[in-house]
Amino acid sequence: MLLGYSMGAMPPMMASGEGAEKIATWISTGMKGDAPAEFGACASCHGADGKGMNGMSPNLAEYDDILVAKVLEHGKKGAIGEMPSFKSRLNPTQVKAVSVYLQSIQGE
Ligand code: HEC
Known part of the structure; x- marks a missing residue:
């Protein structure tokens, strides 16, 4: 995908x-x-x-806003399985919040 x-x-x-x-x-x-x-x-x-x-x-x-939004919209196929799309479950404000959170924990 x-x-x-x-x-x-x-x-x-x-x-x-x-x-x-x-x-x-x-x-x-x-x-x-x-x-x-x-x-x-x-x-x-x-x-x-x-x-x-x-x-x-x-x-x-880094997992920037664009990458986070694209992964949440399209889902992602990885080695252990596939993450589904969250397109219908998250609004743009929630997508942005997820992105801000992921950036805040980067490098921890
Ligand atoms: C012809 C253009 C092109 C070249 C050359 C290229 N990439 Fe990519 N790469 C892309 C595109 C476009 C995607 C997104 C594909 C998708 O939608 O899943 C991608 C995705 C990735 C991802 C996954 C990002 C993520 O988290 O989803 C990694 C890691 C990556 N590339 C690393 C590399 C490395 C390392 C090289 C060199 C060895 C490389 N790429 C060469 C175009 C390219």
């Missing part, structure tokens, strides 16, 4: 093996310092800073 970003779907096999490990480590430790060279394959869509180029694609640095 896609999240509805204007860039659409992400192509598979953008990175693998050691390159993928380096990118994952850099992103999960807060994107400090220079990006690994392998991130060049991602920067064309996610931006050099990984923040999604103003909503064109997902922000990889």
Whole structure:
């Protein structure tokens, strides 16, 4: 299930093996310092800073308002199952509240 970003779907096999490990480590430790060279394959869509180029694609640095709203609207398929859409259950104010809360607990 896609999240509805204007860039659409992400192509598979953008990175693998050691390159993928380096990118994952850099992103999960807060994107400090220079990006690994392998991130060049991602920067064309996610931006050099990984923040999604103003909503064109997902922000990889944090769960921003756009990403939270898209996940709540479209649901999300993960490795252990699928989260349903909350579109009919949350109004825009509630979506914003969820987003503010998620940002407040980031990095804890
Ligand atoms: C051609 C453009 C493009 C490239 C290149 C690309 N991505 Fe993406 N990426 C996207 C789009 C569009 C989505 C959202 C897809 C969806 O709707 O589920 C996405 C989704 C993601 C997500 C999931 C975000 C979330 O929480 O839902 C991650 C993580 C990610 N990309 C990481 C990467 C990494 C790492 C690379 C480089 C190895 C990369 N992407 C290369 C376009 C791209």
